[in-house]
Amino acid sequence: MINTQPQKRQSSELVNCRTVLIFVCRQHTNILLTMDQREHLFWLLGLLFTASSGEVRYTLPEELQSGYVIGNVARDLGLRVMDLRARGAHVVSDGTVRLFEMDIASGNLKISQRIDREELCAQASVCTLHYQLLLEDPLQAHSLVLDIDDVNDNSPVYATEEIKLDILESSNIGRRFPLESAQDPDFGTNSVRGYKLTPNEHFTLEHSTQINGVMYPELVLKKMLDYETQREHVLKINAIDGGNPARSGTASILVRVLDANDNVPVFTQRVYKVSVPENSPMGTVIVRLNATDADDGLYGTITYSFRHTIGELFEINHENGEVLVAGVIDFEEANSYELDVQAKDGGGQTSHCKLKIDIIDINDNEPVVEIKSASANVLEDCSSGTMVALINVYDLDTGPSGHVTCVITENVPFKLVSDVKNYFMLVTDGVLDREMQAQYNITISATDGGSPALSSFKILTVTVSDINDNSPTFTQTNFIASVLENEPVNTYVLSVKAEDPDASSNSKIQYQISKHINTEDASFFTINSETGKLSTARPFDYESSVHYQIVIIAQDGGKPPLSSSCTVNVFVQDQNDNAPVVLYPVQSGGFLAEELVPVDAPRGYLVTKVVAVDGDLGHNAWLSYRIITATDPHLFSIGLHTGEIRTVRIFMESDEPKHSLVILVNDNGLKTLSVTCTINIGIASGLPVLNELLEFNAESQNSYNLTLYLIVALSIISCLFILFIGVFFYAQLCKRSYIHRSNSRSLPVFPTTYCPPSFAEFSHCGTLLNDERFDPFLTTGSWRGDFRFSSSTDTDTLKNRSAAYQKSTLRRISVDRPAIARAGAQHPFYVVT
Numbered sequence: 001m002i003n004t005q006p007q008k009r010q011s012s013e014l015v016n017c018r019t020v021l022i023f024v025c026r027q028h029t030n031i032l033l034t035m036d037q038r039e040h041l042f043w044l045l046g047l048l049f050t051a052s053s054g055e056v057r058y059t060l061p062e063e064l065q066s067g068y069v070i071g072n073v074a075r076d077l078g079l080r081v082m083d084l085r086a087r088g089a090h091v092v093s094d095g096t097v098r099l100f101e102m103d104i105a106s107g108n109l110k111i112s113q114r115i116d117r118e119e120l121c122a123q124a125s126v127c128t129l130h131y132q133l134l135l136e137d138p139l140q141a142h143s144l145v146l147d148i149d150d151v152n153d154n155s156p157v158y159a160t161e162e163i164k165l166d167i168l169e170s171s172n173i174g175r176r177f178p179l180e181s182a183q184d185p186d187f188g189t190n191s192v193r194g195y196k197l198t199p200n201e202h203f204t205l206e207h208s209t210q211i212n213g214v215m216y217p218e219l220v221l222k223k224m225l226d227y228e229t230q231r232e233h234v235l236k237i238n239a240i241d242g243g244n245p246a247r248s249g250t251a252s253i254l255v256r257v258l259d260a261n262d263n264v265p266v267f268t269q270r271v272y273k274v275s276v277p278e279n280s281p282m283g284t285v286i287v288r289l290n291a292t293d294a295d296d297g298l299y300g301t302i303t304y305s306f307r308h309t310i311g312e313l314f315e316i317n318h319e320n321g322e323v324l325v326a327g328v329i330d331f332e333e334a335n336s337y338e339l340d341v342q343a344k345d346g347g348g349q350t351s352h353c354k355l356k357i358d359i360i361d362i363n364d365n366e367p368v369v370e371i372k373s374a375s376a377n378v379l380e381d382c383s384s385g386t387m388v389a390l391i392n393v394y395d396l397d398t399g400p401s402g403h404v405t406c407v408i409t410e411n412v413p414f415k416l417v418s419d420v421k422n423y424f425m426l427v428t429d430g431v432l433d434r435e436m437q438a439q440y441n442i443t444i445s446a447t448d449g450g451s452p453a454l455s456s457f458k459i460l461t462v463t464v465s466d467i468n469d470n471s472p473t474f475t476q477t478n479f480i481a482s483v484l485e486n487e488p489v490n491t492y493v494l495s496v497k498a499e500d501p502d503a504s505s506n507s508k509i510q511y512q513i514s515k516h517i518n519t520e521d522a523s524f525f526t527i528n529s530e531t532g533k534l535s536t537a538r539p540f541d542y543e544s545s546v547h548y549q550i551v552i553i554a555q556d557g558g559k560p561p562l563s564s565s566c567t568v569n570v571f572v573q574d575q576n577d578n579a580p581v582v583l584y585p586v587q588s589g590g591f592l593a594e595e596l597v598p599v600d601a602p603r604g605y606l607v608t609k610v611v612a613v614d615g616d617l618g619h620n621a622w623l624s625y626r627i628i629t630a631t632d633p634h635l636f637s638i639g640l641h642t643g644e645i646r647t648v649r650i651f652m653e654s655d656e657p658k659h660s661l662v663i664l665v666n667d668n669g670l671k672t673l674s675v676t677c678t679i680n681i682g683i684a685s686g687l688p689v690l691n692e693l694l695e696f697n698a699e700s701q702n703s704y705n706l707t708l709y710l711i712v713a714l715s716i717i718s719c720l721f722i723l724f725i726g727v728f729f730y731a732q733l734c735k736r737s738y739i740h741r742s743n744s745r746s747l748p749v750f751p752t753t754y755c756p757p758s759f760a761e762f763s764h765c766g767t768l769l770n771d772e773r774f775d776p777f778l779t780t781g782s783w784r785g786d787f788r789f790s791s792s793t794d795t796d797t798l799k800n801r802s803a804a805y806q807k808s809t810l811r812r813i814s815v816d817r818p819a820i821a822r823a824g825a826q827h828p829f830y831v832v833t
Contacts, residue, residue, distance in 0.1 A: 057145040058109070062117040063153055067110055070100070070146070073133060074107025077142055081107045087135040091144065092372055092392060100131065100146070109144070117148045118185040122334070125187070132420070136373060136390065141420040152190040152243025156182035158251035159308045163237070165219065165253060166348025169227040170260040174220060176206070178352055180307050180340075181216040182239030182249050193242035198235055203255070205237070219253070227257045258348045263294040265302050265343035267353040272341075274323075277360040278331040282324075286314070289321035291343035291351060298346030307340035307352070314339065314357070323355065331361040332396045363401035363450025369393050369458035372423075377465040380432040388414065388462055389426040393446045401450035409443045414462070416444075426460065434464040435501040468506040468558025472498040474566040481534075482571045485542040489535075493525065493570060496532040498554035505557040514551040514565065521548040525570075534568065542574040543615050576669025578615030580623055582677040585610070594680040598687035599651050606693040607636065607681055610643035612665045622668035628676070629662035636661060636681070651683055658682050 056077060058070050074081045083089075085104045101112040121127035131144040158180060165177055184191045195217040197205035202223045207215050217237065225233075233255040240248045267289065274287040293300045304321040306314075314337070315326040321343075339355040374389035395402040406416055406424050413430030426442070440462045447455040474496060481494040500507040511532045513522045525548075526537045534552070548570045555563040585595075585608070595608040614621040625643045630636060635655065637648050645661065659681045666674045 056142065057147065059147040059149060060115075061149045061151045062115045063151055064111050064115060066113055070109045070111065072107050073102060073109045073142075073144065077133070079107070079135075081105070083135070087137055087140075088373060089133060089135045090372070091131050091133055093129075093131050099129070102133070115148060117150050117187070118154065120148065121187075127187075132423075134372065134390065134423075136387065139387065139390070139419065139425060141423065150187045150190050152186055152241060152245075152247060154185045154190075155247035156184040156192050156239035156241055156249035158182050158239070158249060160251065162252045162254055165255045166258050166344075166350075167221070167225060167255055168258045168260055168262075168347065168349065169225045170262065171221055171225065173222060173224060177219040177221070178208070179217045179219055179237065179253070180251075181214060182251070183308070184239075184241050184247075184249075186241060186243070189242035191241055192239050194240050196238040196240065198237075200233065200235060202233060203235065219255075225257045227259055231257050233257070256348070263299070263345075264349040265291040265293045265345050265351045267291045267341075267343060267351060269353060271354045271356065273356045273358070275358045275360050276325065276329065277362050278329045279362060279364055280325050280329060282326060284325040286323045286325060286357060287355065289316075289323065289341055289343075289353065289355070291321065291353075293343075293345045293349075295345060295347065299349075301346040302343050305342050305344070307342050309339070313337070316341065329359055331359045331398070332365070335359050335361070361398050361401065363397055363448060363452070363454055365396040365401075365448075366454045366456045367393055367395045367404045367406075367446035367448050369406070369444055369446045369456055371458065371460060374426075374460060375462075377463045378428065378432065379465045379467055380434045381467050381469065382428055382432065384428055384430065386428045387425050388428065389460055391416070391424045391426060391444060391458075392422060393424060394422050395446075395448045397448065397450065401448055403449040404446050405449075406444060406446045409445050409457075410440075412440050412442055414440070414442055432464050434466045434503065435470060437464065438466075438503075439463050466503040466506055468502055468556060468560070468562055470500055470502050470506075471562040471564045472500045472509050472554035472556050473564060474498045474554060477566050479566060479568045480571070481568065482573050483536065483540060484573045485540045485575050486577055487536060487539060489537060489539065490526075491536045493534040493536060494568070496527075496534065496552055496554075496566060496568065498532070498564065498566075500556050502556065502558065508557040509554050510557070512553050512555070514553050517551045518549055522550050524548055525550055527552060540572045542572045542617065543578065546572050546574075546617075548572070574617045574620055576616055576620040576667060576671055576673060578620075578667075579673035580612045580614045580665045580667050580675045582663075582665060582675055583611045583613060585677060585679055587677050594682055595645075596682050596684045596687060597647070598689050599683050599685045600689050601647050601651065602689065603647055603649050605647045605689070607645045607647065608679065609645065610638065610663050610665065610677060610679070612643065612675065612677075614667050616667065616669065620667055620669040624666050624668070626664045626666070627661055628664045629660075631656055631659040631661075635659065638663060645679065645681075655683065 056073070060070055073079075074084060079089075084102075084107055089102065089104060091100060091102050091109070098112055099115055100109055102109050117127050120129070127148040127150070129146040129148065131146070133142040133144055134140070135142075160180070163180055165179075167177065182192050182195075192215060194215075195205055195207065197203065197217075197219075202221065202225060204220050204222050206218050206220050208218050209215055217239075219235075233253075235253040235255065236250060237253055238248050238250050240246050268291070272287055272289060276284070276286050289304060291302050291304070293302055303318045304316050305318060306316055313325070313327040313329060314323055316323050321341075323339075323341075336359060337357045339357070341353050341355050342350050343352075344350040370392045372390045372392050375387075378386065378388055391406070393404050393406045395404050404422075406418075408414060408416060408426075413428060413432060414426055415429040416424045417427055418424045426444075442460045442462060444458045444460060445455055446458075447453050475498070479494060479496060483491060483493050496511065498509050498511070500509055509532075510529045511527050512529060513525055513527055515522060524536060524538050524540065525534055527534050532552075532554075540548075550568050550570070551565050552568055553563050553565045555561050597605065597607045601607075610625055612623055612625075614623055622641075623643075624640050625638045626640070627633070627636065627638050632655065635648055635651075636645055636659065638645050638661075643663075643665075645663075661679045661681065663677050663679065664674055665677070666672050
C-alpha cells in the first residue's frame with residue numbers, strides 16, 4: 001500500500017483520538033492482523049504522531065520510478081505556489097545525493113532517481129530520509145520526512161549453491177547441524193521467514209534464532225547414519241521470505257558420512273566481541289579465535305573459516321584463527337559487523353561461534369561547506385543584517401567529531417547567523433562602501449570537534465553594487481582664466497574637471513552653466529557638457545566689462561542625480577581697438593578754436609592744452625602728443641604726455657601774428673592708433689602775462705626756505721604708512737569692482753558736449769571714468785592742464801565766444817589778481833584760455 005498523504009500538526013481532538021487508539025492497540029496486542037490492516041494501522045499511528053510533531057511526513061515504497069509525484073508540498077504546508085519561485089524555494093539535504101526534487105511551478109515533490117531501500121538503509125529497522133524545504137527572504141525551513149517502505153524485490157540467496165556437511169556415523173539422534181542462512185536484502189516480513197527441506201528418512205529441519213534475531217536453519221539427525229550403507233546424502237533446502245507473493249531460494253545439501261570421530265572442536269567462547277578503529281591498516285590483527293579438539297592426529301587438527309564473508313573487509317588465518325583487516329573499514333558505511341566462524345577438525349566435525357566487530361569512529365572526515373544560495377551582488381546602502389548567502393555545513397563523522405563550528409576568518413563587515421541546525425546565513429554586519437572596497441573574498445572556515453580537529457574552507461566572493469552616494473567634486477572650487485577682447489565666438493577659455501568616485505552611470509558627469517546666478521555673465525559662455533571645455537559664446541568688449549563670474553554645475557548620471565558647483569572668474573584682457581579722441585580743442589562742425597597769447601609772454605608760457613582720451617586701458621591708453629605741422633616749428637612746443645602747448649622763446653617783431661599747429665596724438669598699443677587736431681594761435685598785444693601760466697624754475701624753488709624742506713620731508717615720511725594702507729584698500733576695492741571718485745567741483749569747467757557720447761559708459765579702469773553725474777575726467781597732466789566738464793555748460797556759448805570777450809575776461813582777471821591768486825590757491829588746476 002502506497003501512502004503519500006502529508007502528515008501535519010492537528011488539533012487537540014486528533015491528539016485525543018491518538019491516545020484512544022494507542023490504548024486500544026495496547027489492549028489488543030495479541031490480535032493477529034492482516035498485512036494490509038497492519039499497514040493501515042501503522043500509517044494511522046504515524047499520521048497521529050507526526051501531526052503533533054509539526055513535520056510534514058510522506059510514506060512511500062521503494063523502487064518507484066523517476067518523476068513519481070509524492071505530494072504537493074505547497075498545499076500541505078499552506079504555502080502559495082507563486083511564493084515558491086519568488087522566495088527561491090528549494091529542497092536540500094545533508095548529503096550530495098539528490099533523490100527528490102521539487103517542481104517550483106506546481107509545488108509537487110517528485111522522485112528524481114530510483115530509490116533502493118537496501119542501498120540507503122541496509123538492514124535498518126526504519127528507513128527515514130530527512131530533507132529541508134528552505135525559503136528565503138525571510139529565511140524559513142520546513143522539515144520533510146520521507147519513510148521508505150520495503151517491498152519484496154529480492155529473493156533469498158545462499159552464498160554457495162551446495163552446502164557440504166561431514167557427519168560421523170556415530171552421531172547421536174537429535175544432534176543438530178547448523179546450516180548456512182540464506183541472505184535476503186529485504187527487511188522485515190520481506191526477509192527470510194522459513195526454510196523447507198525435501199522429505200527424507202534421516203534428517204529433519206528446525207529453526208533457531210541468532211543473537212541479532214536472524215533466523216537460521218539447523219539440520220537435525222532423526223535416524224542413525226551408516227557409513228557402510230550410504231556414504232552421501234543429497235538434500236534440497238528451500239528458503240522462503242514473507243513477501244506477498246513470497247520469494248524463495250534453493251541450495252543443495254551434500255551430507256558426507258564419515259567414519260567415527262568422537263570429539264568435535266570446541267570454541268572457548270560462543271560469542272566474541274571486539275572493536276577496531278575505522279581506517280585500520282590492512283593486516284591489523286583484530287582478534288585470535290581459539291577452538292580445541294580432544295582427538296589426536298588428523299581428527300584433532302582444526303582449520304578456521306568464515307561461513308560467509310562481508311565483502312573483502314576481513315580475512316581469517318585458517319591455521320591459528322587470527323582475524324585480520326583485509327580492506328578499508330569505514331564507520332560511515334557500517335558501524336558493526338557480525339560474522340559466523342567455523343572450526344573444523346580433520347575428521348570433518350565442525351563447531352561454530354559468532355564474531356561481533358564494532359567499528360570505532362575516528363575523525364577522518366573534514367567538514368563540508370556547501371553554498372546553497374548566494375547573492376552575487378549586494379548594494380552598498382543595504383541595511384545591516386541583509387542576507388547575502390545561505391550555507392550548509394555538515395560532517396559525516398559522529399559524536400564530537402561531527403560537531404562543526406563555522407567562522408569567518410577575515411575582518412570583514414559580514415557575520416554568520418544560524419537559526420537552523422547546520423545552516424548558516426551570511427549577513428551584512430556593518431556599513432559597506434564600494435568606493436573603499438568593491439569586492440570581498442570571504443573565507444568561511446568550518447572546524448569539527450575531533451582531536452586533532454579537521455577544517456575545511458570555502459571562499460565566497462561578494463561584489464558591492466554601486467549607488468549614487470557621492471557628488472561630483474571639482475579639482476578646484478574657484479577657477480581663474482583670462483581672454484582677449486574681440487576674440488571670435490567659440491574661443492577656448494579653460495577646462496574644468498570634476499571627479500566622481502561612483503561607478504558606471506553614477507560617475508558619468510555632465511557640465512552646465514548655471515542660469516540662476518549671473519544670468520547676463522552666463523550668456524557670454526558655452527560649455528561642452530561631456531568634457532567641461534569652456535568657450536566663448538559672444539565677443540568680449542573690455543571697455544564694457546573686464547570681469548565675468550559664472551557658476552558651473554557638474555551633475556552625475558545617478559537617480560536621483562547629485563551635483564556640485566564651482567566658480568569661474570574670467571578677466572577680459574584689453575586690446576588696442578580704440579583710437580584716441582580729442583576732446584579739446586573741438587574739431588567738429590567746421591569750428592577751429594583760436595587761442596590768444598600775450599606778445600610779451602616769456603619762454604615756457606602755457607598757451608593751451610590738448611585734451612584727448614582713449615577708450616582702452618593700461619599701456620594702450622597711454623597717449624603721447626607731437627607737433628607734426630607748424631607755421632613756425634621753433635616757436636611752440638608740446639608736452640609729450642601732457643599735451644600742454646608752451647612757447648619755446650619770446651616773441652619777436654618778425655614773427656607772424658597768427659600760427660597754425662597740427663597736433664598728432666598716438667596711443668601706446670602694439671599697433672599704434674592716432675588722431676590729429678588743428679589749433680590756431682594768435683599773438684595779441686595788450687594781454688596781461690599771468691604768472692600762474694609760467695613753468696616753475698630753479699629760482700622759484702630757491703624761495704622755499706630750509707624749514708619748508710624739513711616739514712615736507714617729515715610729512716612724506718609720516719604719509720608713507722598712510723599711503724601704503726591707502727594702496728592696499730584701493731587694490732581691494734578694485735577687486736570688488738568699486739572705484740574711487742574724486743570731487744571734481746573745484747576743477748575748471750568744460751562743456752559736456754566736448755566729450756563724445758560714445759565715451760559716456762567707459763570702464764572705470766580706462767582713461768575715461770563713468771560718473772553717475774556725467775562728469776568724466778580727462779587725462780592727467782600738470783597742475784595747469786586738468787579740466788572738468790559740467791553738464792550745465794552750453795557748448796554753443798563756448799563756440800560763440802569772441803576775441804573781445806576773451807580780452808575782457810583777461811583784463812578782469814588782471815584787475816582782480818588777488819582774487820585770482822586766492823582762486824589759484826584753492827584750485828591749483830584752474831586754467832583760463
